[in-house]
Amino acid sequence: MGYTAADLRKGLRIEIQGIPFVVTEFTFVKPGKGAAIYTCRIKNMFDGSTQLRAYRSNDTFDKPDLEERTMRYSYAEGDQFIFLDENFEQVTIPGSVLGDSQYFLFEDVEVSVMFHNGRPVDVTLPTFVEKQILETDPGNRGNTATNVLKPAKIAGGYELQVPLFINQGDIVKIDTRTGGYADRVSKR
Secondary structure, eight states: OOEEGGGOOTTOEEEETTEEEEEEEEEEEOOSSSOOEEEEEEEETTTOOEEEEEEETTOEEBOOOEEEEEEEEEEEETTEEEEEOTTOOEEEEEHHHHGGGGGGOOTTOEEEEEEETTEEEEEEOOSEEEEEOOEEOOOOTTOOOTTOEEEEEOGGGOEEEEETTOOTTOEEEEETTTTEEEEEEEOO
16 A cells, blocks of 8 residues: 555655655645645755655555664774674675765764665664864864864764864764754763
8 A cells, every 4th residue: 555645744754766765845735726736855865965845635656665674883994884783694785875964974873764665765874973184274273162062083084064162082962963063962
C-alpha cells in the first residue's frame, strides 16, 4: 500500500520509479475551480539532488522499503567509511552518502543508518559533536562587537564560522544538522 498526494507532508519518504525521495518542502493550493494542487520539493536519497514537483490529489506514490539500523563508526579508508552493527557486521558507506557529516565522525560514535533495499542512503549523527579547532586567526583584543564571526577549521579541513573569542586548540560543540558552531566546551 502506498501514499496519495493527500498524504504528502514535510519529512515523508516516498518512492518514485524505484528511487527513494524525502519531502523537504510542501505547499497545498486549492484553486476556485479544479482539483487541488500539492507542490513539494523532494530530495533524492541516493544522490542528494532536489526537484520541485506538483501533484494532483489522485496521484499515488509507493512506500519505499527502508530499514533503519544503529551502527558505530569504525574508520575511514579513502572516500569510504566503515561502520559496524551490533553483530560486528561491516558496512562500507561512500563519502557521497555522508556529505558534510563525514567531518563530524569520530571513532565509536553511534549513528543511525537508513538502508533502501539493503543500500545505505542516509546517516544520522548525534545532534551535537565536540571537535577541536585546528586552525583559526586569533581574535582581536578589544573587539567586543557581538555576533562577529571568523572562519575556523577542524580535522578533515571542514570550515565553519565561530565567534571571535574562539582560539586554536579550543574544543567546540558543532550542530551536525547545520554544520554550524553551537557552543565552546573548553579553552585551550
